[in-house]
Amino acid sequence: MRLFGGFLAACCAAFGLAASAAEVERPPQFIVFSYDNCTELDRWRELISFSEEMNRDSPRVHFTFFVSGTNFLADRKRHIYSGPRNPAGASKINFGGPPEDIRARIELINRAHGDGHEIASHAVGHFDGRQWSAADWSQEFSIHRSLFQNIARNNELEDSASFAFPAAEVAGFRAPYLSTSPGLFEAMRESKFAYDASGVGHAHEWPDKKDGIWRFNLASLRIAGSGKMTLSMDYNFYVAQSGAFNNPSQHALFREQMQSTYMNYLRANYTGNRAPVHIGHHFSTFQGGIYNQALLAFARTVCGLPEVKCVTYTKLVQFMESLDPERLAAYRKGEFPRATFPAFDLVRASTQ
DSSP states (O other): OHHHHHHHHHHHHHTTOOOOGGGSOOOOEEEEEEEEEOOOHHHHHHHHHHHHHHTSSSOOBOEEEEEOGGGGSOGGGGGGOBOTTSOBTOOSSOOOOSHHHHHHHHHHHHHHHHTTOEEEEOOSSOOOOTTOOHHHHHHHHHHHHHHHHTHHHHTTOOTTSSOSSOGGGOOEEOOGGGOOOHHHHHHHHHTTOOEEEEEEEOTTOOOEEETTEEEEEEEEEEOTTSSOEEESBHHHHHHHHHSSOOOGGGHHHHHHHHHHHHHHHHHHHHHTTOOOEEEEEESSOGGGGHHHHHHHHHHHHHTTSTTEEEOOHHHHHHHHHTOOHHHHHHHHHTOSOOOOOOOOOHHHHHTO
8 A cells, every 4th residue: 555655646746746635634624603793681691501501511612702892881871982983972783781781791791701702893883984094993993992991980880890801802803784994904903903804705715814914704605495695694694585574484494594504605615625614693683583593503513523613713813823825725725635524413403
């Protein structure tokens, strides 16, 4: 066998063929589940409890939470925030509720962070920044950081009602509405962000690093059982499937379509070039919460499968930074031994 292997390698070299794919170790299949805005306390509790159950015996899943800065201000303190090109107290989304909700949210975020989940930024007032300058974005980032650092004082809470980790750990960003401008990335570099998750790309794309910022893109997907295209995000399913109207008679179908679409996305990448899978949801209960149910059923099914790693974006950054250019190029081309997709029981997971 060793002689045959040497003979094969010599033949490949003689005829100018590419080196064997077996020379590059197959990468893990990364999946990143993320949530935007992150206001509702019940959703924090649900996701923390879900992950604690999943991770009871070994680490299986961690989430990235892109938290809007309005969650750090009680309603009666909204005037503290003045977003770019907007008056004081203006926001496209709700503020954080009464002071007791702020206190509870702090405790839940600290608990999530302590469990290994990532807290990232979703700006503050959920404004559309496609026309913003670098100075506008820098203003918004500075306010988000200040609201994070001064949450107790701003809301007249006891000093102990603060985050248990520094603002410097907020290393990633996703823009509201996925709306970016050229000035965004200049401001992100100045604010020392490691990655942006606002982009859109093909499902099989490995991430790029541009101007010092890793670009993690949501995927353009075909909805299973449908000719429609959407992004790997719950709101986009909501629009594509129903025109953003609640349709209880179709809830079972919509949920099954999302689960199957995500499974098709994972299967293609797992057996292909192993590009990371990016899925973004909200705390909102679109279609009566069926999309949240679909995501958790999917996570329960696939997180823990052989070679699958359900990680935060910061963990994915660490992996990407560990790759030399030659290895990343081989991954992009899928130049490694391919794997068959493991067996799973989606029906059982869907009923849990």
